[in-house]
Amino acid sequence: MKITAIRRWLSRAGELANEYYNAPYRAAVARAKREQDDLFMLYVYAEMMGIPNPASYYTLELQPLLLEQFHEWHLRMGMEHSPFDEFRCC
Amino acid sequence: MNAILLMLLGLGGMFLGYVFYSKYVAEKIYKLDPDFRTPAHEFEDGIDFVPTNKYVLWGHHFTSVAGAAPIIGPAIAVIWGWVPAFLWVIFGTIFFAGVHDAGAIWASSRNRARSIGALTGDVVGKRSQSLFMIVIFLVLLMVNAVFATAISGLLINFPSSVVPVWGAIFVALIIGQIIFRKWMNLxxxxxxxxxxLYAMIFAGPEVPLALPETVMGLSDNASWILILFFYAAIASLLPVWMLLQPRDYINGLQLFIGLFLIYGxxxxxxxxLVAPAFNTNTPEGTPSLVPLxxxxxxxxxxxxFHGLVASGTTSKQLDKETDARFVGYFGAIGEGSLSLATIIAVTAGFATLADWQAVYHSFGQGGVSAFVSGGAQILQQGLSLDVEISETLLTVMAVLFAGTTMDTGIRLQRYIFQEWGGIYNIxxxxxxxxATLLAVGSCLILAFGAGGADGTGGLAIWPLFxxxxxxxxxxTLLVITTMLVRLKRPMYVTLLPLLFLLVMTIYALLIQLKGFYDQADWFLFSLDLLVLIAAIWxxxxxxxxxxxxxxENAAENATEAKAKDS
Structure with a gap:
C-alpha cells in the first residue's frame, strides 16, 4: 500500500520535472523540428521540381503519406498554390 | 545586528507582502478572474500555448529571471551600508517587482498573450514600440558586456573554479544528449x-588553472573576455536542446541548492553583520545614495527583464488567471530572497569591519567576488565546508548564471539583427x-570601449545597465497603467512606482552624465546620452x-451623463 503511494508520488514528481525541463524550450525545439521536416519534404518532392533524386525509388512511396502536410508546407515556403503543374493542391 | 534577524525580517516582510498586498492587487486592481479563459486554453497548440501547473510555471519564471544580476547589484550597493540596500530590496520586491511581474502576466494574458513590446504598440502607441526595441537592444548589449567582465574577474580571482566552470558545459552537453535520445529518465x-558537477567543484581546488598574465599583449582579463564571447557566439548558434536547455536546468537546480545552503x-x-548600517564614511568618489x-x-x-519573460513565455502557459499572483508575485519574491542572501553574504561574511572596508575601498568594488568570498565564510562557519571549496561552489553558481544569460542574450541580439536585416532588406x-558576429562585435566594443584594452572597465557600466x-x-508599468486607466480602475498601484522609477533613472542618468563628462569618457558619455534621450522620451x-x-474617459462620461439627462 505504502509502496504504491510512494511510487505514485515519484511518477508525479517525474512528470512535473519533465514539464519543468521541457516547457521553456518546447517552441524552439518544435521550430527546429519543423525546419528539418521542411527539408525532408523537399527531398521527397524533389523529383517533381526537376531536381534529380537518387533515392526517388524510396521517397516516391512516402509521397502519399506526406500529402497531408503538403498544403501547410507550400504555404510556409511562400507559395500560395502548389508549385507543381501536375500536382494540384488548392 | 545578527544576520538571522535580518534574514527573518526580510523573508517575513516579503511573505507578508505576498499574503496581504498581492491579494489586494490581484483582487481589487487586476481583478484576476478564475473563470477567464486564458490564452493557454484558448489557443492551446501543444507548443507555445500549453496550460501548465502553477508550481512548474513558478519554477520557470523564478529561475529564468534570477541570474547573476540580483547578486551583482546588491553586492555593489552595500557600500552605502546594509540598511539602504536591504530596505530597497524588500520594499522594491513588495511594492514594485511583484506588482510589475504579476501585472505583466495579467496584461499579456488579457491581450492574447502578446509580448509587452507588441502591447506597447497597441496600448500606448507606435512610437513607443520602436523605442521599446531600442531599449531592449541596449539592455542586452550591456548585460552581455557586464557579465563577461564579471565572469572573467571571477575566473581570475578564484582559479579553482576554472575547471568546474568549463566542465559544467561538458556535463550539460552530455545531459542534453542523454535526455534528447531518451536513454535515461530525467x-x-x-x-x-x-x-x-559537485565532484568537479570538490576537485576544483586541486587543479587551479590560470591564464598567463599577458598573451600577445593582452591581459588575462581581456583574454578571458575574448574566450567567453567566442564561447557565447558558438553556444548561441547551437540548437537549444544541445546546450542551453540542459544548462538552464542544472542552473535551476543549482539555484535552489545554493539558496538552501546559504540560508541554512x-x-x-x-x-x-560587520558592515555598518549606514556607511557615513564612504570612500571618495562614491556617488550619492539617492538616486544611484x-x-x-x-x-x-x-x-x-522580468516583463519580457512574463509576457513572452509565462503568459502563454498560464492555466488559470488567478495563478498570475503566485507565479508573478511569488517569482519576484524568489528573486528578492536571492538578493537578500547576497546582502547577508557581503555584510556578515567578513571577520572585521576593516576587512570589509578593504574590499569596499571604492565605488563599484565588491560585486560578485565579495559575494563569493563572504558567502564562503558563512558556508564554512555554518556547514564547516572548506573555504576554498565553498568559494568554488559559489563561483560556479554565479558564473553558470551569468554564462547562460550571455548565451541567451547573444541569441536574442542575433534575432534583433536578423529582424533589422529583414526590415531594411539586407x-x-x-x-x-x-548576425551573431555583429552581436558579439557590438558587445566587445562596449566591454573594451568602456574600460580600455584590459576590459576591466566593463563593470563601470553597471549603473547604466x-x-x-x-x-x-x-x-511595462506604463502599459499596465494605461490598461488600468482604460478600465477605469485605480491606477496608483502602478503609476506611483512608474513615477518613482522615471524620476530616479533620469536623475541618475544626469549625475552619471556629469561624471563621464568630468572624466572625459566620451564613449560612455554618448551611451548615457542615448539612454537619457530614451528615458525622457x-x-x-x-x-x-x-x-x-x-x-477620452472624460468625454465618454460626459456623453453618458448627457444621455441620462435627456
Missing part, C-alpha cells in the same frame, strides 16, 4: 548531473552567423498617453 540524470548556513552559524542606489540594484528590487544580415533595465520596467510618452486616455 530524475536519474538530474541526480547524476548534480553529482558530476546563516541559520546554523548566525553571523554578526535605485539603479545599482535593479534585479532584486524591480527589473524590466540579405547577409538575415543569416545566423553574420541598471538604469536601462529600470526604463524597460517603466515601459518614455516620460513624455507616458504623460501624453495618460492625458489622452483620461480625456
Amino acid at each position: 530524475g536519474t540524470i538530474s541526480i547524476l548531473g548534480v553529482l558530476a 548556513a546563516v541559520l546554523i552559524s548566525g553571523p554578526e 542606489l535605485f539603479v545599482t540594484i535593479a534585479c532584486g528590487a524591480i527589473s524590466g 540579405s547577409w544580415m538575415q543569416k545566423a552567423a553574420p 541598471g538604469t536601462t533595465n529600470q526604463l524597460l520596467a517603466g515601459l 518614455i516620460a513624455l510618452e507616458s504623460a501624453s498617453a495618460l492625458t489622452r486616455i483620461r480625456r
